Amino acid sequence: MNALQPDNRIACHECDLLMQRPQIQGDQVVNCPRCGSRLISSHPNSAERSLALALAGLILLLPANLFPVLTLEVLGRQQEQTIFSSAMVLYRDGLALVALAVLLFAILVPLCKLLLLTYLSGALHLRRRWPLLPLAMRSYQHLDQWGMLEVYLIAVLVSVVKLVDIADVHPGLGLYSLGALIAVTALSSSQLDPDLFWHQIADLGDPVERVETGHE
Template sequence: MTAHTEDQLIACHECDLLIEEVENQPGQDVICPRCNARLYYTTINGIERLLALSLAGLILFIPANLFPILTLKVFGQNQSQIILNSAMSLFDGGLFLIALLIMLFAIVIPLLQLLALLYISCSLHFGWGGRLLRQAMHSYQHLRGWGMLEIFLLGVLVSIIKLKDIAQLEIGLGLYSLAALIILITLMGITFNPHQLWQQIDHHRQQSKRYD
């Protein structure tokens, strides 16, 4: 989005105009003088919001993956499904690639996103050492577009529509937790302010060097 240089110049992501970086107040946008694109902005209490969202997301991640999403009742038999069971069922059926993709994009990557953001926000908010802050920031930015819980949820909803006439379905706590988790991850993406976070990470590193 924004390219930093040693001279504290930034490049507009729309017209590539090089501009000297200036400080801005919370809630104030910095606008490109050539094309009027928003270069960056400062979010009020952005770190605290990310900390709350990532912590709440990790809390919801547990029931979303441990509690049943759906319970099917057919001919007196009950069968409950969780995300991991869905992947294992596909694996047992010979669909190894699809099972791996579900494990990766519906479980592993969302968990890594939440952990990375929790580490970043905790380190900046509480002033911890945070030696891996830059690596965590890079990792989160690379993983942002790869979590696909909403695609999995869409597949579950399609299954509900197709199975409702042939089996008795009960929506489990896992499905509600999954929906709430998707909402939180979406809010995390909206609240995430890379320019402000990179500035605070650099400031945090400078403060840490002073005390070393």
């Protein structure tokens, strides 16, 4: 194949069936004819939607981490817990690995995901060839599997059920922000169109770079 011509084929991620890329118009889903797995899930204005959701997520990330998730009141004494302070309590109790997991998967990974999505969708929306776009896209797709805010929220709800009999438990602004953040990140993952993103990234590069970095 001529190196200056973009590849108009697509391979199934599950069974490796190689086929011609179908023409997608509007909101459509394309499945593999051999194994039935989803190949393309097209969403109109995916870059613009992703940018709006990423910015909303970054805004929600601040109160979700800065404000208390729960406030415990026992015998007139109050204790507020944020995501970071709960990780520090686990560390002081000798559960260093659990504390590290909370810091990574409840704070750092969501932050990196939202920053990468903002970078990617901003570049595609503005049609700017910003550096390391293919690397940013690959990193986002890997990190998208490691966001565990839902697990942390479930752990908080379980703690509320166990503590409600021995203390007054008051949900804080951080808990509401965390719930909204989970909804925004889940929506951003469902609205992102990886096939469209990869092809727009390739279109921003030179013809040779399109072949080297194209759709994964």
